[in-house]
Amino acid sequence: MRYTTEAHIIAKQYLEQYAKHFGDDQPDVPEIHLPSCLTKKLVFKDYSLHCITNHHKAIKRTRFLQIWRMEFPNVKVRKHQKMTQCTECAVFKEAFLKKLSQDEFKKLEVRRKAHLTLQRIAREKYYKHRTKSQENPQQYLSLIIDNMDQSKTNLPRFPFVSKADNSLTKLHHHVTGVLCHSLQKAYAFTWTDQFASNCNVTLNCLMTVLDDVAKNNGGSLPPTLYLQADNAAKDNKNNYVLMFLAMLVKAEIVKKIKLSFLMVGHTHEDVDQFFSRISVKCHQQAAVTLPDLHQLISTSVKPMPYIQHINSLWDFRKLATSDYSLCDFKDIHHFVFRKADDKVTLKFKNWPLHSEPYRELDVTNAIPDLDVPSIVEGIQPEEVFRFAHGTHIQTILSIAGSRFVS
Known part of the structure; x- marks a missing residue:
């Protein structure tokens, strides 16, 4: 032995x-x-x-x-x-x-290690937030949100693709995933091109998760929210999302919010493990209709995730519109919102390094009031399909359904 x-x-x-x-x-x-x-x-x-x-x-x-x-x-x-x-x-x-000289190789090695160390520090900060929320869920709430590659969830899809299947025009179905580390719970939100792919989807998913967490926490939220998001400007890293988070702090729904982004090109995390399990299931079994896709997602991970199809959206984007524009934050990866003495401050820095000082803004007067938002006017599903593909939705469903007729 x-x-x-x-x-x-x-x-x-x-x-x-x-x-x-x-x-x-x-x-x-x-x-x-x-x-x-x-x-x-x-x-x-x-x-x-x-x-x-x-x-x-x-x-x-x-x-x-x-x-x-x-x-x-x-x-x-x-x-x-x-x-x-x-x-x-x-x-x-x-x-x-x-072909590098020994001196050139050493210099390149130093730069490479510095680059990888920086992305490791950003990742470790996320792990720290995640652990704190798991160990003390009454004080900390940690969420990560991202969108799955839609090519994996376009419908209909079959585990074995024939030549005839390749000619099928598929209906786009998007999946937005959220992991709540405090509850150790996964959320999957499906939606179609009925709605534009922007931060309204992100904020509606976020608010649904916060509502669910509050229901599991006696009607209130932990005072600190850690939110990890993808470095995508249209979905997450924009003025609307920043203002909306500031609105939550101003309304004292939470006392403090930390919004963090990983380094571009190094952003795949545990939410992507969730997506990979869905993707594996998509390769194993057929999904012709939306209920099929939901069933597939429900069996992809344990415990079973919360699944919801988005039929309508609150227009949080319009609600968070402000004359005050927070610009030049492309290189910022760490934001902190906090309220003290009726003043809401936004602190930010490029990376979560102890050696880098925070820059600070008083955004109190720039924040719109949190109110009941209007509803986003989406395109009807049949019109989305006809506009995008020039084919009626019933055609594709009848073709897909014929696969299962003996």
Whole structure:
């Protein structure tokens, strides 16, 4: 019997933490992809340096790669990234392929490590917020919200695609996912092109989740809300969302909100694991109609997620419209809203670094009053389909239905 050595355990722990801090969970497959600027050779080099720094005995490269292969087969270093990759990582990857002098290589290594360290710090801040909400749900509420790739949920879809299926015009069905770490609960909201893809969807989903959390918390919310969102301007990172969050603080629905964004190209997190389970189910079973899709989502993860189809939207975007424009926040990844002495302040900085000071704005007078919003006027579903595809919705349903006629 071969006993596991201390060096083996350390190498295994190192790979596990490396994947956690630098890897991105994929939304379509149950895999974790490391940044494109890395190779297995560079990962082993980082491990060797870690062992030297911490006075650990390092195992040989062949043994290290064997542990990787056996223990972490889902952790990949892809030559070609399927998802949008980080620009800096792509530059590093291209540079490492060139013939470099020893001095040039060292300088590039320093820049690469600084870049990966920065994205790791941003990720660890999210993990910290998540843990705080799980350990103390009465004080902290942690949410992450994102949109799934719609190509996975267009209907109808079948596990085995025939040539005839390729000619079918499909109806777009979007899925917005939210994870509530305090309740350890997943939410899936489906919607169609009846509504524009903008922050109204985000804010309506957010308010539905907050309402559900309040019902599970005796009618009130924890005083601190941690909200993690994708770096998408039309959905999350815009003046409307910032003003709406400020409105929640001004109305004292919560006392403090932290809105955070991960580094572009390094944004895949636990909500993408949720999406990957849905995607796997989509490849395993047919979904012809919306109820089929809901059934598929309901069996994708345990416990069963909260599922809702959006038939109407409150126009929170219009409600949050203000003459005061918060501009130049493209590079900002950390926002904090807080109310004290009837004054609402917005603090922000590029990254959640202790060394970087907050900049602060008094936004009290710029915040609109929280009121009952109007309803978004959406296009009728049949009109959406006819306008987008030139085919009536009943046609596609009849074709799809014929697949199941014996």
